[in-house]
Amino acid sequence: MAKTLFDKVWDEHIVDSIPNGPSILYIDKHLIHEVTSPQAFNGIISRNINVMRPDRTIATADHNVPTENQHLPIKEELSRKQVEKLTQNCDRHNIKLYGLGHKYQGIVHVIGPELGLTQPGMTIVCGDSHTSTHGAFGSIAFGIGTSEVEMVLSTQCLLQNKPKTMKIEIDGKLNKGVYSKDIILYIISQISASGGTGYFVEYAGSAIESLSMESRMTICNMSIEMGARGGMIAPDEITIEYVKGKEFAPKGEDLKNKITYWNSLRSDKDAKYDKIIKFNAEDIEPMITYGTNPGMGIKIDEKIPNSTLNSSKYSFKKSLDYMGINSGDKLKNKKIDYVFIGSCTNSRIEDLRAAAKIVEGKNKSSHVNAWVIPGSKSVEKVAVKEGLDKIFTDAGFDFRQPGCSACLAMNEDKIPKDKYCLSTSNRNFEGRQGPGSRTFLASPVTAALSAINGYVSDVRDYI
Numbered sequence: 001m002a003k004t005l006f007d008k009v010w011d012e013h014i015v016d017s018i019p020n021g022p023s024i025l026y027i028d029k030h031l032i033h034e035v036t037s038p039q040a041f042n043g044i045i046s047r048n049i050n051v052m053r054p055d056r057t058i059a060t061a062d063h064n065v066p067t068e069n070q071h072l073p074i075k076e077e078l079s080r081k082q083v084e085k086l087t088q089n090c091d092r093h094n095i096k097l098y099g100l101g102h103k104y105q106g107i108v109h110v111i112g113p114e115l116g117l118t119q120p121g122m123t124i125v126c127g128d129s130h131t132s133t134h135g136a137f138g139s140i141a142f143g144i145g146t147s148e149v150e151m152v153l154s155t156q157c158l159l160q161n162k163p164k165t166m167k168i169e170i171d172g173k174l175n176k177g178v179y180s181k182d183i184i185l186y187i188i189s190q191i192s193a194s195g196g197t198g199y200f201v202e203y204a205g206s207a208i209e210s211l212s213m214e215s216r217m218t219i220c221n222m223s224i225e226m227g228a229r230g231g232m233i234a235p236d237e238i239t240i241e242y243v244k245g246k247e248f249a250p251k252g253e254d255l256k257n258k259i260t261y262w263n264s265l266r267s268d269k270d271a272k273y274d275k276i277i278k279f280n281a282e283d284i285e286p287m288i289t290y291g292t293n294p295g296m297g298i299k300i301d302e303k304i305p306n307s308t309l310n311s312s313k314y315s316f317k318k319s320l321d322y323m324g325i326n327s328g329d330k331l332k333n334k335k336i337d338y339v340f341i342g343s344c345t346n347s348r349i350e351d352l353r354a355a356a357k358i359v360e361g362k363n364k365s366s367h368v369n370a371w372v373i374p375g376s377k378s379v380e381k382v383a384v385k386e387g388l389d390k391i392f393t394d395a396g397f398d399f400r401q402p403g404c405s406a407c408l409a410m411n412e413d414k415i416p417k418d419k420y421c422l423s424t425s426n427r428n429f430e431g432r433q434g435p436g437s438r439t440f441l442a443s444p445v446t447a448a449l450s451a452i453n454g455y456v457s458d459v460r461d462y463i
Contacts, residue, residue, distance in 0.1 A: 002268035004165050005234050006200050009140045009265065013123045015157055022161045028122040030057040030152045031108045032095075034064055034086040035410070036127025040149035041089040051093040053156045058117060059090050060098040062107045066412050067373050067400035070100050079411060093153075104247075106376020106402045109133040109344035113217060114378050116246025120235035120262040125152060130344050130426060131230070132223040136216035137243070138235035138265045140200070143224065163229045164274040166199035167267075170207040172281030177460040179354070180215035181346060181424065181443035183207070184222045185287035185297045191277065192309035193295030196228030199275065202267065203233050207281035213242040214350040221345045222426050225294040234266045286459055288331055289428050289441040291319040296428075300446065300458050304329045322430055323438050324418070331440065331456045338421035339370040339451035340433070343407035346424035346444050347375030349382050355448035356388045358462065364396040365454025371398045371413065373405040397451065409434045422450045 003011070015024040030053075032040075037059070044051065051057065064079035074080035083100070090097040098104040104111055109130055112118040118134045124141040125131060127149045134141035144158065151158055168187060188195070201223050208216070216233050223231030233239075240259055243249045250258045285299040296308050296319065306327045307316055320326060325334075341347070341355050352374065364370050372392050374380040380402055383389050389399045406413040407425040409432065415421045417436030424447050425432075428439040440456065449457040 002270040002272070004267045004271040004273060005138060005202055005232055005265055006140065006165050007271070009121055009123065009138070010162060012121065013140070022159045025123060025158050025160045027125050027152050027156055027158060028056065029112070029117060029124045030156075031112060031124065031126035031128075031131070032057060032059045032086075032149065033108050033126070033128065034061050034082040036146050036149055037089065038082060038085045039146045040127070040153055041093070043147075043150040044154050049154045051095065051153045054094045056156060057095045057153070058098070058112070059086060059095050060105055060108050060111055061086060061100055062402070063404045063408065063410050065100055065403040067403045067405050068412075070401045076412060103377050106374075106378065107344045107347065107404055109217075109221065110347060110375030110379065113137070113213070113242075114246065114348075114376060116243055116249030119243060119249070119258070120239060121265050125158065129224045130221050132228070133217050133221040133344055135220040135223065135230050135232040136213060137239055138232055138262070140230065140232070142230040163200045164198050166196060166201045166228070166275040166277065167273045168201055168203050169205040169276065169278045170203070170281050171205040171278070172207055174207055174210070174281045175285060176463055177286050177445070177458075178284050179443040179445060180211060180218040182287040183284055184219045184225075185289065185294065185441060186284045187279065188222065188226045188295050189287065189297035190279070191226055193225060193293040194227040194310050195295075196223065196226035199228050201226075201228045201231040202273075203231060204267075208233060209236065212350060213238060214348045217348070218345055222294065225426060235262045286446055287442065288446065288456065289439075290323065290325060290331055291316075292322055292428055292430050293319075294426065294428060294441060297441070298331070300442075300456070301330070301332050304331070332458055334456045335420070336368060336422045336440070336450055336455060337419040338415050339368055339447050340373070340406045340415075340421055340423040340425060341444050341447050342371065342373030342375065342405050343423075343425035344375065344404070345426045347373060347379065349379050351424065351444040352379065352383050352388050353386075355444040356391045358445055358448040358459070359395045359397065359452065360391045362395055362452050364451045368451050368454050369398070370396065370451040371400060371406060373400050373413075374402050376402050395452070406433050408432060409437070415439070422447050422456065
């Protein structure tokens with residue numbers, strides 16, 4: 001029977017199944033951080049259970065950490081306690097922790113791939129919705145709740161109902177000025193923020209195959225923003241070359257055997273999907289969101305519509321009122337107050353290089369606060385070596401230390417009330433970047449150029 005990529009990986013990891021019910025799924029890699037793990041550890045401690053496979057669990061501190069003066073004690077009490085608790089739990093259960101000060105510390109969905117911990121054909125979970133990022137390698141990766149974190153810690157398995165499968169195919173050549181962030185924002189704008197609910201998505205087509213691994217990660221990262229359980233891209237030579245040589249990637253004969261397996265991880269020609277959606281790459285242009293969910297997106301030179309998919313008139317109006325904009329307005333040339341380049345969506349070295357290319361030799365607009373937050377210590381190290389940090393700071397940007405930062409404002413990096421932030425992160429919910437903050441989502445290149453000009457800018461005008 002012909003199988004999809006998802007079916008192949010799923011079937012390889014079934015420990016047992018209940019007829020017409022859920023399956024027990026073995027988990028290859030469990031990623032944890034300081035926010036969703038404390039209660040899970042308390043649960044296994046209270047039941048006197050040990051972590052079953054500490055060697056399969058990797059921890060880092062990212063959500064609550066400050067992005068300045070990381071050598072000093074954390075000021076915010078809750079953040080400090082959560083990071084301290086993570087350290088204590090990892091020590092107690094012999095789990096490898098990449099905490100503050102460690103050379104591998106960073107955003108959990110950045111360090112996994114760059115260290116070679118993420119590999120094709122794996123099942124990967126984390127108490128964080130954007131675990132879907134790792135699906136770019138042809139792995140089944142998804143976010144889980146705290147009770148499920150406890151389940152994986154204690155059994156290395158999860159009880160899961162098998163989702164439906166969706167194939168999103170994008171063929172053709174991408175236009176100039178279009179980046180992976182624009183691709184995923186376009187997709188979500190077309191199918192809505194709930195259009196993927198109940199599905200695991202496989203992205204395919206010539207436009208997807210042409211992308212770098214870092215660009216593929218951006219797309220899979222935001223699969224959750226269309227309501228999908230996760231997203232996947234079949235591994236190919238680009239994937240294999242990326243994984244090779246990474247710190248924890250397989251070596252020697254093991255690598256040869258793994259590559260043979262990885263090359264088998266493609267959907268069979270006659271594989272059946274529950275739903276197939278096709279797009280033309282030529283239809284995609286630089287994108288920006290205007291509302292309070294990622295499905296409320298438009299091409300950067302379009303007008304804000306009168307309604308959107310799967311949204312009532314009330315909720316649509318409420319969203320525009322919160323954002324302080326109106327149907328028929330254009331966001332292009334709209335004044336902004338903050339620019340945030342970072343998050344697990346767009347904080348990799350490729351993102352920083354693209355932004356720095358726009359910024360080099362220029363100065364940011366005087367009224368804009370611009371933050372650049374590398375996704376990991378490794379990204380930070382490369383950026384410094386290449387002089388990207390100096391390009392940003394010479395232009396008046398604030399180049400900080402790794403962490404989730406203003407993506408979710410659980411730390412000290414918050415956007416003030418009523419201020420507009422053009423952000424490379426993944427969510428534009430009410431108050432996501434700080435109470436009362438207003439967020440436009442866009443690519444790192446759009447963000448960088450907008451910081452220079454002081455208003456929402458179309459990179460095609462620069463090109």
